[in-house]
Amino acid sequence: MTTLITGGTGKTAIKLARLIHAAGHPVLLTSRKGVAPNPFKAVTFDWTDLTTFENPFKADPNIDRIYLIAPIVLDVFPVVKPFIDLAISKGVKRFVLLSASQFNKGGVYVGKVHEYLVERGIDYTVLRPTWFIENFGDFHAQNIRENDEILSVTKDGRIRLVGADDIAKAAYDALFTTKSPNTDYFLIGPELYSYTEAAALLSEILGRKINHRHLTNEEEIATFQQFGISPEYATMLNHAESLIAEGVEEALVGNSKAITGTHKLRDYLLANKQLWITDK
Ligand SMILES: NC(=O)c1ccc[n+]([C@@H]2O[C@H](COP(=O)([O-])OP(=O)(O)OC[C@H]3O[C@@H](n4cnc5c(N)ncnc54)[C@H](OP(=O)(O)O)[C@@H]3O)[C@@H](O)[C@H]2O)c1
Structure with a gap:
């Protein structure tokens, strides 16, 4: 049974792919160019192109769980819902959604996707990390270097900055634990x-x-x-x-739903x- 990772070449996804691979489970990555670093297999997938939504299931009919990273579009629910529906129709039984600490169920951005997973009655976990440590090497990097x-x-204000490795570990646990958590967790450093x-x-x-x-x-x-x-x-x-x-x-420190990396x-x-x- 295969795990599909959307946003497969991103910061958390590639670390998750390595954990799944090391545990001996099959894994398939999505990428707009359809390429992924060795030893992973990637399939072409673009949230802005509905015709690519079938590609993962054509490439591997055994996908039964998905790590979902939504695109950076504020009104994201109409984009992601058709893919969730398709995936369930193709036999996917469990989703792990990457959300964020400030996106509440039913609220802005992926909040509506979170709500939909609950409504569909499918096994799910919503991961709600605080701000990433890796932003220093990504979003902040150029300005640090040049200015x-x-x-x-x-x-x-202070933050328990969290590492992509800890997010990947939480995603792995949620994907492979025998009984799906069916809840959301905050992830902090x-x-x-x-x-x-x-x-x-x-x-x-x-x-x-x-x-x-x-x-x-x-x-x-x-x-x-x-x-x-x-x-x-x-x-x-x-x-x-x-x-x-x-x-x-x-x-979030001391919140009973927070996992500390x-x-x-x-x-x-x-x-x-x-x-x-x-x-x-
Ligand atoms: N950064 C933070 O501090 C922070 C904190 C909390 C939550 N988050 C959440 O983390 C998520 C981002 O996760 P991440 O940092 O692991 O990912 P990431 O490093 O931003 O990578 C996302 C991947 O998505 C793929 N992608 C981009 N546009 C796409 C499109 N139109 N269709 C299909 N794939 C596309 C890209 O791969 P290709 O180029 O190969 O297609 C990219 O590698 C966001 O949802 C954000 O809300 C971030």
Whole structure:
């Protein structure tokens, strides 16, 4: 029985694929180009092209569980629902949806997908991680390299930044535990950091000063759009980030539905130092 991983070349998906492969289970990845790193098999799949939705099931008729990463479109439910319906009709029995700490069931973005999985009565788990450690090597990387800055609207708000490895481990457990959890979990990391504290840690590791510069909401929305994100999605993302300043992410510590990972920011920054080194 095969696990399908959508967003198969992304930060959490590839780590999940390695865990599934190491455990000896078959795994199939989706990718817009239909290519994946060795030793994985990929199938061409694009959320913006309905004609690609059948491809995974043509490539492997034994898919019975799916790790679902939705596209970055604010009104995502009409895009993802047809794929969930198709997958169930093809024999899929269990879904693990990657959501986020601030997306409540029935609410914005994947909140509606979460609600639909519950309504369909299918086995499911919704993973609701806080902000990723890997954002420093992805979204923040260029600005750290070129301007020695981390930009945010978070002020002194603190976050239990979580690692993609811990998210992949939670996804693996939810996919393969005998009895599906049929609930949602928050995923948090082992240590609290404000972006000012993270900038200080990165300064120490890189041997040069990295600053945390506060943005207004308007400035941040414009910055997100520079990454090709739509104005609507950028506004939603900005709202979710502004909640950090209000202590909403810190309040997850001690939440009975929170799973605490083991991967630490310092270890990630040390291991990936070259991402923020410049020639200047
Ligand atoms: N970053 C954070 O701090 C954070 C926090 C909480 C939750 N999240 C959630 O995490 C999710 C992202 O997960 P991730 O970071 O593991 O993924 P990711 O690294 O952003 O990768 C997503 C993958 O999706 C594929 N993709 C992009 N557009 C696509 C399309 N139109 N159709 C099909 N595939 C497409 C891309 O692969 P190809 O190019 O190969 O197609 C890409 O590798 C989002 O839903 C976000 O809400 C993120």
